[in-house]
Amino acid sequence: MKLRTQNPPHIRSRESNLTMMTDIVIATLPLYAMAVYYYGTRALLLGGFGVIVSSLADGACQLLAGKIPNIRDLSGAVTGLLIPLLLPASAGYSMILLAALFGIAVAKQPFGGMGQNIFNPAAAGTAFAMICWPKSAFAYPIPFERLPAMVDDTVRLVSSPAYSLSLGGTPNIDLLDMLLGNVPGPMGGTNILVLLTCLIFLIVRKTVGLAMPAAFLGGASLVALLTPRVDAPALTAVAYELMSGLLVIGAVFLINDPVTSPKRTLPKIFYGFGTGALSVAFRHIGRYEESFLFALLVMNATVWIIDVWGEHLAHAMRRKNREFKTNPPVSEPAEQDVGAAQK
Amino acid sequence: MNLIVSMLAVLVSSAVIENLLFARAIGADHILRQTRSYRFIIEFGLGAAVISGVTVMPLWWLSQTFGRESWWNYARSMAAVLLIAVVSLLLTIAMAAAGRIQRPMRLVDQGAVYSASLAIVLLSLTAKMAFLPSVLYCFGASAGLAAAMILVHAGRERLELCVLPRSFEGLPITMIYIGILSLAIYGLIGHQLPT
Amino acid sequence: MPFVIVPTLSLRAGLLMSAFLAAATIPSAVLASLVGRKIPPLFSLPFYGAVSTGCVLLLRLCVSGQALLLEDLGVYVPLAAFNGMMLELALVHPRRRASDALHDAVMMCFGFLLVAAFLSALREFLGSGSLWGVPLTAPIRIRGLVLPFSGFILIGFLSALFRRVDSIIIGRMLRASRRTAKQGGDAV
């Protein structure tokens, strides 16, 4: 009988790209449930719209590049799911559309598509939308007010705690509401408890590691502790800083994007810490109330430097470590005759 | 103390906020050819810093004296060009005398340094700052330019590892890369003036 | 490159910018073809720089009526003296004959004019909703287009598009030449 040969190993782990992407999709679903609970079914419409647009754009770009779109590749859908979560629930469809198009057709596919993009597509698209429509991107609806499918001027829009923080005032919201997400803010970024549950789920599933989110939140809280913006007790100020804006959802989804993050552990910690510190530090300087996405994009550009530096470090450690230096014993040619029967 | 803080503010704003590459695209076409190594980028930044920093001193004095006249608008840039030429000649001669020049810079690279330092000088003059800040501005701006070029160089190295669509290789993908980076920095800082 | 990315916010500005570039490039290129070999390389850069700056300043004197537009262009007017095309034509490989130099310079400036006109029209129409200063109703206002980063990205996509078209045309020509060659082979 004739069989097809195949290189070792002959057993493979069950994890695959599909399972990892499915984990992330599953992790976003509770956020959409909370959004529906707070803002009505418009959240689902936005999510579905984003998914459809980005998946179609992904497939179209791959066809233009002469590749066959892969059904199992859910990365475009994940981008489309994340973009509405980073924007207010009252965001217009055109905003979602342009954000998804920018993310896919500018930040992802020209770089070679899946697995080769330097910048996180969701972050780039949302940043583009924020810069193009700052007014509507930073005005949020009030929870428990059902939004119509088409948002018009009758909807009451308010500013988020992050804005009052950027003005230097203490938001008069108690922390429990912020934990539960009962505050105006980005559609998926406010309900902290659900986000932390998603993070735990992803870590248990080993889809993401613990290093980067921990380092990210650590760096953010360190800078927030050193340079407080509100005259509150230190820990309260830190809690406000962490729970306002997109920091936590970034710690769950955007930081852990495997494509645009370093690979080794020490570089991961460095990258997460730098992103957190940068995004909180530039809340003082920047004009926009939210600086996390931009800080993330800037850090994405430095990932290659960090990675090469990590390789240098590992190289030096291999040099130092005697156990790794010894190569496996090569079998002398005299013994090939025994194995020759197999060949 | 206040002095130091204000000087630092000038440095940071010239290096980051009004970054020559990301905010004004100066040096964008030189990047594509001439970022061969990090060492070259460092040389580039140092040369621009020295030339512009030395050139801005007499120009600042001149613009203080003739700032009112209408013809100064025209004379300024011409004077800047000539002064930069003189300063860079002196610099070249000095380095040659010190024996620090292994291989002379290509003319195009010299042109890049020229235009970069010209832009820095003119910008620091249009900002109408005091004397010391305008000198510091030159240093900060060239440092920011060098840093931006290093970022772009790292991006190009990373892009070499990607299997790009064929029509995007080289200049287009680099431009898109710089564009997204400039978007990020714009959003981080908030306010840039596109002139 | 910087001149097409940042200051091409409106159609007028784009055209004026390309005019400045032409004023800077063409004379120095011709001059380089005439006296280029007599100038020692150490002094060539200041020489051409001074010449092109002079031309640029002359042009600016002529158009000094357009104060607002000049304000828009700002620092890029004097910088136009040191553009890549000028350096390329005057320093890197100057042409032997003045006619060639003139031809090259004019062609380059024309190409720049096309790109600048297209980009500035797009950015003015979609970014600020007007064209040649005349307010129009754009289908969608993307204010991000007036920022420098969109200039970078647009340039990137434009050059990618050109390259794609080029590759298609070249492929056609290659196939055509192969076909003719084959026919020739059949004939022989």
Added chain:
Amino acid sequence: MRSYPRKGILLEQNKEPGLSKEIRILPALPVERSELPGPVSSTPDLLAPYEIVSIAKEANIVDEIDGRRLWKKLAQAARESVSGIVVDALDDEPYISSQLAPTLQFPEQLHQGLRLALRAIGASKSSIEIYRNLFDLDTRIPSSIMGVKVDRISGSYPAESYARRRMQRNSTLVVGACALLFLQRAVYEGLRQTSAFVTVTGDCVANPGNYEVPLGVSAGALLEAVGLITNPKRVVAGGSMTGFSLTDPSTVYLSQTTRGLLAFAEEFQDMGYACLGCGRCTEACPQGLSPYFIYKVMQSHRKHHIELADADLCIGCGSCSYVCPAKLDLAQVMAQAAAYTHRRQTSGGQP
């Protein structure tokens, strides 16, 4: 209890039901006895070392862990006067138990063979190494076999090569358990090595287990004799991680170093995934290399930083390919990178 490698992967060892069954000789493939010339010594405990070595040479015994002749190893060890012998019975590759099963089922013979080998090289210390992370076993592994200490090697997958290298570094002779068994047979019964212990398993095999099969039998014949449920899509000779798959089992013949024969019903189809850059291969690599980095660098035209990645330290354990969620063939890429790096080093920077 030593634990190495530091990194690596923890595999689920599907050793049952093969391990707990007793080792059988297939009636379809009988093992013929070939006597050594000369009488069998009545007092094997009084043999001189050179006699033991010569008997091993006569009996043509091959060590199954590295395919070297046993007498060569013994003579070399005697020359270098190593301090002791470690019996290698750790089967850390899934499905394979062709060293563990004989160790557990013929303890006396193993002990006698070990004593002979010890006397042959004039050493005293001895221990038996068995892998620790064997969870799904029906039989329990004793803490000592006939008074010889059993040394449980914990740690994750490529533990065997690490253990071997560690032993060789501190001048201890590593001998396979099966080789010692055959040495005992040669000395006590005067028999040549005409058979080998092979684990035949996989989801196509009717009754998986460890079998003593004569040398030179083709893999197809062995599978037929053991019995197949369905026609296998993949047949693998050797370990499940490092073995090689056969195009035509009927033309491949077993040797002393063939420790396993696996027949699987399903074969991997290409999902068309792209590398996500998740970095799991970097976490898994026992050598501390970064297969992701090497993969990317090998993809590019001018290979920057390739000497930085130390690809020539790869031991080919295949952990990177195992964990890769994109199902990329990283082990192949690592081999190419190692060859490229070697060429580069030999030819002075320019391959």
